[in-house]
Amino acid sequence: MATTSTPVTHHGGHHAAHASFLEDPQHRGLMSWLTTVDHKRIGLMYLWSVLTAFLLGGLFALALRLELLTPKEDFMTAETYNKVFTLHGAVMVFLFIIPAIPAALGNFVLPLMLGAKDVAFPRLNLASYYVYMTGAIMALTAILTGGIDTGWTFYTPYSTTTGGAVTLMTFSVFVLGFSSIFTGINFVATVHKLRAPGMGWFDLPLFVWGTYATAIIQVLATPVLAITLLLLAFERMFQIGIFDAKLGGDPVLFQHFFWFYSHPAVYIMILPGMAIISEIIPTFSKKHIFGYRAIAFSSVAIALISFIVWGHHMFTSGQSQLAAVIFSFLTFLVAIPSGIKVFNWVATMYRGSIALDTPMLYAISFLLLFTIGGLTGIFLGALSVDIHLHDTYFIVAHFHYVMMGGTVIAFLAGVHYWWPKMFGRMYNETWARIGCILVFFGFNITFLNQFAMGAKGMPRRYYSYLDQFQGNHIGSTVGSWVLALGLFIAAGVLLASLRKKYDAPDNPWGSKTMEWETQSPPITHNFPNNPVMQHGPYDYNAPSVRREA
Amino acid sequence: MSWFRDFFLPMQGTSHAVAVDNLFMFIVFLNIGFFLLIAGLIGVFVLRYRRKSANDRTPNITHHLGLELTWSIIPLLLCLVVFFWGFKDYMTATVAPGDALEISLTGEKWIWTFEYPDGMRSLGELYVPAGKPVKLIMQSKDVLHSFFIPNFRIKMDVLPNRYTEQWFQSNIPGEYQVQCTEYCGKGHSGMNAKIVVMSQTQYEDYLQNGPPNLRTMPLAELGALLYESRGCATCHSLNGVKGQGPTWKGSYGNMRKMTDGRDMMMDENYIRTSILQPQSMVVSGFEGIMPTYQGLLRDREILALIEFIKKQK
Numbered sequence: 128m129a130t131t132s133t134p135v136t137h138h139g140g141h142h143a144a145h146a147s148f149l150e151d152p153q154h155r156g157l158m159s160w161l162t163t164v165d166h167k168r169i170g171l172m173y174l175w176s177v178l179t180a181f182l183l184g185g186l187f188a189l190a191l192r193l194e195l196l197t198p199k200e201d202f203m204t205a206e207t208y209n210k211v212f213t214l215h216g217a218v219m220v221f222l223f224i225i226p227a228i229p230a231a232l233g234n235f236v237l238p239l240m241l242g243a244k245d246v247a248f249p250r251l252n253l254a255s256y257y258v259y260m261t262g263a264i265m266a267l268t269a270i271l272t273g274g275i276d277t278g279w280t281f282y283t284p285y286s287t288t289t290g291g292a293v294t295l296m297t298f299s300v301f302v303l304g305f306s307s308i309f310t311g312i313n314f315v316a317t318v319h320k321l322r323a324p325g326m327g328w329f330d331l332p333l334f335v336w337g338t339y340a341t342a343i344i345q346v347l348a349t350p351v352l353a354i355t356l357l358l359l360a361f362e363r364m365f366q367i368g369i370f371d372a373k374l375g376g377d378p379v380l381f382q383h384f385f386w387f388y389s390h391p392a393v394y395i396m397i398l399p400g401m402a403i404i405s406e407i408i409p410t411f412s413k414k415h416i417f418g419y420r421a422i423a424f425s426s427v428a429i430a431l432i433s434f435i436v437w438g439h440h441m442f443t444s445g446q447s448q449l450a451a452v453i454f455s456f457l458t459f460l461v462a463i464p465s466g467i468k469v470f471n472w473v474a475t476m477y478r479g480s481i482a483l484d485t486p487m488l489y490a491i492s493f494l495l496l497f498t499i500g501g502l503t504g505i506f507l508g509a510l511s512v513d514i515h516l517h518d519t520y521f522i523v524a525h526f527h528y529v530m531m532g533g534t535v536i537a538f539l540a541g542v543h544y545w546w547p548k549m550f551g552r553m554y555n556e557t558w559a560r561i562g563c564i565l566v567f568f569g570f571n572i573t574f575l576n577q578f579a580m581g582a583k584g585m586p587r588r589y590y591s592y593l594d595q596f597q598g599n600h601i602g603s604t605v606g607s608w609v610l611a612l613g614l615f616i617a618a619g620v621l622l623a624s625l626r627k628k629y630d631a632p633d634n635p636w637g638s639k640t641m642e643w644e645t646q647s648p649p650i651t652h653n654f655p656n657n658p659v660m661q662h663g664p665y666d667y668n669a670p671s672v673r674r675e676a
Numbered sequence: 677m678s679w680f681r682d683f684f685l686p687m688q689g690t691s692h693a694v695a696v697d698n699l700f701m702f703i704v705f706l707n708i709g710f711f712l713l714i715a716g717l718i719g720v721f722v723l724r725y726r727r728k729s730a731n732d733r734t735p736n737i738t739h740h741l742g743l744e745l746t747w748s749i750i751p752l753l754l755c756l757v758v759f760f761w762g763f764k765d766y767m768t769a770t771v772a773p774g775d776a777l778e779i780s781l782t783g784e785k786w787i788w789t790f791e792y793p794d795g796m797r798s799l800g801e802l803y804v805p806a807g808k809p810v811k812l813i814m815q816s817k818d819v820l821h822s823f824f825i826p827n828f829r830i831k832m833d834v835l836p837n838r839y840t841e842q843w844f845q846s847n848i849p850g851e852y853q854v855q856c857t858e859y860c861g862k863g864h865s866g867m868n869a870k871i872v873v874m875s876q877t878q879y880e881d882y883l884q885n886g887p888p889n890l891r892t893m894p895l896a897e898l899g900a901l902l903y904e905s906r907g908c909a910t911c912h913s914l915n916g917v918k919g920q921g922p923t924w925k926g927s928y929g930n931m932r933k934m935t936d937g938r939d940m941m942m943d944e945n946y947i948r949t950s951i952l953q954p955q956s957m958v959v960s961g962f963e964g965i966m967p968t969y970q971g972l973l974r975d976r977e978i979l980a981l982i983e984f985i986k987k988q989k
C-alpha cells in the first residue's frame with residue numbers, strides 16, 4: 128500500500144484562471160446558496176444534508192448494537208429499541224441512501240460529465256432540495272413528537288394500530304418521494320437534451336448510464352410508494368378498511384404495494400453505486416472499461432426486471448405458491464446482470480496499470496463486499512432455503528452487504544474520487560486509506576457475524592435474544608465500533624483538507640471523463656467555453672482519436 | 677462434512693430440514709467458489725499490474741464476446757439448478773399429507789395458543805407425537821406474526837384475516853424452539869414457544885394428564901416455570917418495575933384499587949379470579965389487556981402460580 132500514483136494532469140497543476148463556483152464574486156453569502164440554481168451548489172447542499180442523515184442513522188445503529196451486546200435489556204426498553212431500529216432504517220433509506228448518490232454526487236457530476244452548463248431544469252432542482260428538506264424536517268418532527276415503532280417497512284395492520292407519529296412520518300416519506308421524482312425527471316431530461324456536441328449515447332460515461340437507469344425507476348416507481356403511503360395515512364385517519372383486517376381490509380395487500388416500490392428502490396440505491404465503480408476502476412487501472420455495452424445494458428435490464436420481482440420479499444406472507452415460484456424464478460434472472468457487471472469490472476483490471484489510491488481501495492472493497500452481498504442473495508432466491516432464512520439476521524446481513532457494502536462504500540469511493548473536483552483540495556492519502564481499511568474490516572466483522580447467527584435462527588428486530596446467540600452479537604457490536612472508527616477517520620481526513628488552500632490539480636487521477644477537463648473546483652458555468660467531445664470516456668490508449676462507437 | 681454444516685445451521689429436526697440443508701450447503705460451496713474466483717482475480721491483478729509509472733501503457737481491450745457469454749451463461753445455468761432444487765423442496769414443504777394431525781394455532785400479542793382436535797388448549801407449548809405429520813392451521817387475533825421453527829427449517833406468517841398453514845413431521849423426540857419472526861411490537865422478542873416431540877404413548881398420556889415432568893414438581897417451582905412459559909413474564913415483573921401489568925414483588929396481601937372504585941385484597945381468591953376472569957376487575961392505572969387463562973391452566977397450575985406470587989416478597 129505504499130505507492131502513490133503520480134497525478135496526471137492536463138494543465139500541469141492548478142491555476143486559478145477564474146473564480147470557482149465556491150467563491151464566485153457574483154454569488155456571495157448565505158442567500159446566494161439558499162437561492163442558487165447552480166447544480167454544483169445544490170449538489171453540495173445535498174451532500175452536507177445526506178451526510179448529516181448518515182451520521183444520525185449511524186448513531187442509531189451504534190446504539191442498537193450496544194443494546195444487543197447482552198441478551199437481556201441493557202439500557203433501552205423494548206419500546207425504545209423498536210423506535211430506534213425504525214429510525215435507523217427510515218433515516219438511512221429515505222434520507223441518506225436514496226438521495227446520496229443521485230442527488231448529491233449525481234447533481235454535481237452529471238452535467239459536468241456531459242459538458243453541460245447545468246441540469247435541464249435548474250429551478251426544479253432547487254425545488255427538489257427544498258422538498259427534501261421539508262420531508263426531513265417532518266421526519267425530525269415525527270421523531271421528536273412520539274417517534275415511530277413500525278419498522279421502516281410500515282407493515283399493516285401494526286402500522287395502522289400502533290400509536291406515535293406514524294401518520295406524520297408517512298407524509299414525510301411521501302414528500303421525500305417527490306424530491307426523488309424531481310431529481311429523476313431532471314436527470315432524464317438532462318441526459319437526453321444536454322449532451323456535449325458529438326457525444327452519442329455510447330459515448331456517455333457509465334456513471335451517466337447508471338444514473339439514467341436510476342432516474343427512470345425513480346420516476347416510475349416512487350409514485351406507487353406515494354399512493355401506498357397516502358392510503359396508509361388515510362387508513363389511520365379515517366379507518367377506511369383497505370389494509371386493516373378488522374375493517375375488512377387485507378394487510379398483505381400493503382406488502383404488495385410497498386414492495387412494488389421498495390424492490391425497485393433497492394436498485395435506485397445500488398445502480399448509482401455501480402455507476403460510480405464503473406468510473407473509478409477504469410481510471411485507476413488506466414484502461415478502457417471492459418464490456419461497455421454489457422454494463423450499460425445490464426443497468427437498464429436491472430431497472431426493468433426490478434419491477435417484477437417484488438414478491439420475493441413475501442415468500443412466507445401467505446401469497447399463493449404459484450406466485451412464489453414465479454417470483455423466485457424472476458429473482459434469479461435479475462441476479463445475472465449484476466453478476467455480469469462484477470466480472471466486467473474485474474476484467475477491466477486485467478493488464479491495467481493499477482494505482483491503489485483511496486477511491487480505488489474503496490472500489491475494491493465494493494467489489495468484494497458487493498460480491499458477497501450478491502452471492503448470498505442466491506440463498507434467498509431459492510424458495511426452500513429462503514423460508515428458513517426469511518426475517519432472520521441472515522437477511523439483515525445480506526442487505527447490509529448490498530446497501531452498505533455496495534452503495535455506501537461506492538458513495539464513499541465517489542466522495543473521495545470527486546472531492547478534489549468539488550472542493551479543490553487533496554486530502555491526506557495515508558489517513559484516508561487507513562479509514563478505508565478500517566471500514567472494510569469493521570464492516571465484515573459486523574455483518575459476517577450476522578450471517579452466522581441468522582442461519583442459526585436468530586430473528587431480526589429482537590431487542591433481547593436467546594443466550595446461544597450472544598457470541599455473534601458481541602462480535603457484531605465490536606465490529607460496529609471498528610466500522611465507526613473508520614468512518615470517523617474518513618470524515619476527519621476529508622474535513623481537515625478543507626482548511627488548506629486549493630491544491631488539487633484539474634485532473635488528479637488522470638481520468639478521461641469530461642468533468643476533469645475543467646478546473647478544480649469548476650467555475651460557475653462549468654467550462655470556460657463549450658466543450659466538444661474529443662475522445663471517449665475510457666480512451667486511455669487513443670487520447671485524441673475519437674472512438675468509433 | 678457434517679461439522680461444516682453444523683457450523684452454519686442449527687440441528688436438524690425433520691427430514692425436510694435435511695433437504696433444505698443439502699441445498700443450503702450446495703449454495704455455500706457455490707458462494708465460496710465464486711468468491712474465491714473474484715477475490716483471487718482481484719488479488720492477482722492488483723499484484724501483477726500495480727502501476728509502475730505514470731506513463732504506463734495499457735492494452736486497448738474493450739470487450740470479448742466469448743468471455744462475456746461464458747460468464748453470463750454459466751451463472752445462469754447454476755441459478756436455474758438452484759431455482760428448481762429450491763422449488764421442489766418448497767412444494768413438498770407446503771402441501772401437507774391428508775392424514776396429518778390438525779392443530780389450530782392462534783398468535784396474539786405476544787403469545788401462541790395451540791388448540792388440539794379435542795378442544796384442549798395449550799399456551800406456548802405444543803406437544804406432538806413423533807413420526808406423524810402435524811399440520812398447523814394458523815391465524816392471528818391482532819397484527820401479523822410469523823411462526824418460525826429453526827430446527828424444522830420452516831416458517832409462515834400468521835395473518836388476522838385469513839388462515840395460513842404449515843406442516844412438519846419430526847421423527848426425533850425432543851424440544852424445539854419457536855420464535856416469532858414478523859415484527860409485532862413490544863413483546864416481539866419474547867414471543868417464543870416450544871414444540872415437544874414425544875413418542876405416541878407419551879403423547880396419549882400427555883393428552884390425559886398434562887406434561888409429564890410437571891406433575892410432581894413442587895408448586896412454587898412449577899409456578900416459576902409457568903411464569904416464564906405462560907407469558908406472565910411479558911407483562912408482570914418480579915423486581916418492582918411497573919410493566920404492562922402490576923409487578924408481583926411484594927404484592928401478596930396488599931390492598932389495591934380497581935378502576936370501578938372497589939378496593940380488593942390480593943389473596944388467593946383474588947389471584948384466581950384475576951387469572952381466569954381478568955376483565956372482571958381491572959387494577960386502576962392499568963388497561964384491561966390481560967388475556968383470560970380460562971381453560972388454559974390446569975387447577976394445579978393455578979395453585980402453583982398463586983404459590984409463586986406469594987413468594988415474591
Ligand SMILES: [Cu+2]
Binds near residue numbers: 822856857858867
Ligand atoms: Cu409476533
